[in-house]
Amino acid sequence: MLAVNGGTPVLGPGDIAPWPHITDDDRAAVLAVMDRASPWRWPFEPIQEFEAAWAQAIGLPHTIAVNSGTAALHMAVVAAGVEPGDEVIVPADTFLATASCVLQANAIPVFADTLPDTFTIDPAAAERCVTRRTRAIIAVDLNGLPADYDELAAVARRHNLALIEDAAQSHGATYHDRPAGALADMSGASLNGSKALSALGEGGLFATANEDQYLVARKVMMFGEEIAGRTRDYNARIMGWNYRIDLLAAAFAHSQLGRLPQMTRVRQHNGAALTKALAGIPGLSTPVVPADRTHVYFFYPLLVRPEEFDLDVPVAAFRDAVVAAAVAEGLPISRWQHHPVPAQPLFQDGRGYGRGCPWTCGHAAPARRAYHPGDFPVAEETCQRRLVLGQSLSPFGPPNDLSTMERYAEVLHKILVTERDEFVRLAREIGTGGA
Numbered sequence: 001m002l003a004v005n006g007g008t009p010v011l012g013p014g015d016i017a018p019w020p021h022i023t024d025d026d027r028a029a030v031l032a033v034m035d036r037a038s039p040w041r042w043p044f045e046p047i048q049e050f051e052a053a054w055a056q057a058i059g060l061p062h063t064i065a066v067n068s069g070t071a072a073l074h075m076a077v078v079a080a081g082v083e084p085g086d087e088v089i090v091p092a093d094t095f096l097a098t099a100s101c102v103l104q105a106n107a108i109p110v111f112a113d114t115l116p117d118t119f120t121i122d123p124a125a126a127e128r129c130v131t132r133r134t135r136a137i138i139a140v141d142l143n144g145l146p147a148d149y150d151e152l153a154a155v156a157r158r159h160n161l162a163l164i165e166d167a168a169q170s171h172g173a174t175y176h177d178r179p180a181g182a183l184a185d186m187s188g189a190s191l192n193g194s195k196a197l198s199a200l201g202e203g204g205l206f207a208t209a210n211e212d213q214y215l216v217a218r219k220v221m222m223f224g225e226e227i228a229g230r231t232r233d234y235n236a237r238i239m240g241w242n243y244r245i246d247l248l249a250a251a252f253a254h255s256q257l258g259r260l261p262q263m264t265r266v267r268q269h270n271g272a273a274l275t276k277a278l279a280g281i282p283g284l285s286t287p288v289v290p291a292d293r294t295h296v297y298f299f300y301p302l303l304v305r306p307e308e309f310d311l312d313v314p315v316a317a318f319r320d321a322v323v324a325a326a327v328a329e330g331l332p333i334s335r336w337q338h339h340p341v342p343a344q345p346l347f348q349d350g351r352g353y354g355r356g357c358p359w360t361c362g363h364a365a366p367a368r369r370a371y372h373p374g375d376f377p378v379a380e381e382t383c384q385r386r387l388v389l390g391q392s393l394s395p396f397g398p399p400n401d402l403s404t405m406e407r408y409a410e411v412l413h414k415i416l417v418t419e420r421d422e423f424v425r426l427a428r429e430i431g432t433g434g435a
């Protein structure tokens, strides 16, 4: 019997290890840095050491550790030369920050639809969005799978645009054997506690191969000041903010970075094993991983397919029934973005900073480009059908292993195969508003 109907849940408390996975090495690293942190002075050596370690891990010379992925992306947008009214192309299905980092530069995000199999930005759709105001494209390695960088780089080259990688979800992934974080002209990665490389609390990483971009990004990171050596002249050259990373967060993330290759292997084995175990379960499609790249399953995305079930309930009822049944079995599966980002009131109402800025700031195209959610059919369909496993709830990282994946698969098998009739009743009830 399904747990939602009073049966015994497949997974009990403690069966899924939480994320991040903290070891004694991490604890020792944080304590050791505490002793090196007094008196306060910037830049702290442990932060510089962390930046050097990220530079080495991804093979780019210039990296800056900051206090969020959003900050790193904003720095990249400014370093790309984006100015008020300029346009930056971003995928319609992503986390808000991919688009709001453009607003932060008083520029205009222009949304492009995504691809139905990998869920990353469609390079052809991105190219159709190019206007004379376009300065950059931000690609997102959604769920932990890199975007189509060869095609995107070709679009960027054809139109003289900067290409920025939003690597918030993809630490450890590769594209043509190159590491995520080094797949475009610049990257912004998140170190938020849930991420594949975690600072436990908040953090981010900016990276570039270009020294000029690096110098601009550094100014944005710290009050617009030039930071030469250890002395400050308190003299803002450009608009800048305080995007400095917390020292203890950097120490934790640096310690985790040492284990990133090992943690990535576990994630990849776990994700591949789950895909294998779910093969043949009707009503769900598992993630596609093209041969030229690797997935790190920050999220393990599933699309619900009631059509395969021969069931006369809408997608939403089927999806919500899977959630209700799986959560009762102890598997924390959930929806992620409910709609493409341009459907959010920020874009629909065009409030921005108030008085319609930046859309009305005078430098932007005279007629505000309306954001029609219907313009992104693939992203909308993905948002309606998608359920995700991952983040801090049911991680794919260590110490969860193949036996944990078997339990995840057991839950979905129980719901959609063994107890199919109960599930169908539940979906019908939800479809008619009865559950």
Ligand SMILES: Cc1ncc(COP(=O)(O)O)c(C=O)c1O
Pocket: 067, 068, 069, 070, 071, 094, 095, 097, 098, 140, 166, 168, 169, 189, 190, 191, 192, 203, 204
């Ligand atoms: C795709 C994507 N971009 C950007 C961000 C922003 O990162 P942060 O939360 O560290 O600011 C996130 C984080 O959730 C994300 O998932």
